[in-house]
Amino acid sequence: MDEPLGAPSAIPLFFVSRLAREQVKVVQSGEGADELFGGYWIYHDQFEFGKYFRVPRPLRAAAGAVAEKLPPFHGRRFAMRGSGGPEKSYQRASMNYMWDEIPNVLRDYDGPCKPWEWCKPHFDEAAKQDIDIITQTQYVDMVSYMPFDICLKADKMSMSQSLELRVPFLDKKVLDVALQLPTACRVDDEHAKYALRVAASKLGFQKKVANMPKQPFITPLTVWLQTDLYYDRIKEAFTSEAAHEFFNVDYLVQMLDDH
Structure with missing residues (x-):
């Protein structure tokens, strides 16, 4: 890796690249499809938070502050994550700890821990474009998670096997199409990557393939x-x-x- 990267899926990607290199020198990979077309669960999550954000922020902040002081209960994380702006609700399930648990882990911790501060500048930049919370979140993923995790590990794991990996979803023409899609064609109550799935169906993919639930690259x-x-x-x-x-x-x- 040449550097630390907390992405366990780099491990199976390494072995998939090794296997592919036994047969071919160039492969295509799907990096970018989720970020451009709305495939991650976090976008559905933000869809729900978008409704909650209609509650006045002082009330949400108060609910989050109370939840933070209580022992774990169903909905506690939702209240804590919904107490601020979209940068706070963006905190993913892949977080190992909620911020109030950090003192248990770190020695001589004197707080406060605000992990959402790293992405707030990105959300502030996206908000200037007057776009909804889902599109803001996709933008943040495109400028952070995608280049510094998704593409990074794909690039390094394939190069480790002298395998050329190409990412057609990140072609500029594909990006131009994705940027024109209304939010409802990307994410709603029932769908993720909706337009992409409809396109796959019309291109002849079996329905069960086009509508297959998203599966992580499990390690x-x-x-x-x-x-x-x-x-x-x-x-x-x-x-x-x-x-x-x-x-x-x-x-x-x-x-x-x-x-």
Whole structure:
């Protein structure tokens, strides 16, 4: 990787690239389809938050502040994430912790933790264009998650096998089409990548293929962490000198043991 990247799907991508290189020198890949055409669950999530944002912000902020002080309950994260603007609701399910849990993990933590601040400038820039929350979120993904995670790992894992990987969804002409689509053609209550799925149906793909539910490129981390091989390696890292410098080591080990 040449640099740290918290994207476990780089691992299967590495092996898929190795397998492909046994047969071909060039492949096409689907990077960009979700960001351009509205495929991620976070867009559906923002669709729901868009309704909640009709509640006056002071009321939402108060509800979030109360939720933050209460023990876990169904809807707690929604109230906390909905207490601010779209940059706060953008916090993904892939977050390992909600911000109020950080003191348990970090040693000598003096807060406050505001993980949404990194993406707020992007949302502010998108808001100037007078676009809805879903389109704002797609824009933020296009300028952050896509180039610094999605495309990065695809590029590096394919290059590691001397495999040329091309990304047709990121062709400028495709982007121009995506930018003209109304939001309802991308995301609504029932659909993600709606226009793209309709196009696939009309191009002759079987309906079950065109309407196939989105599936992540799964890396079985939860299973690996329950084996002695990886448990021992992770525990060694969690109890290292560096870990003691930055983290509450007992808390880390307890999470690992509980898993």
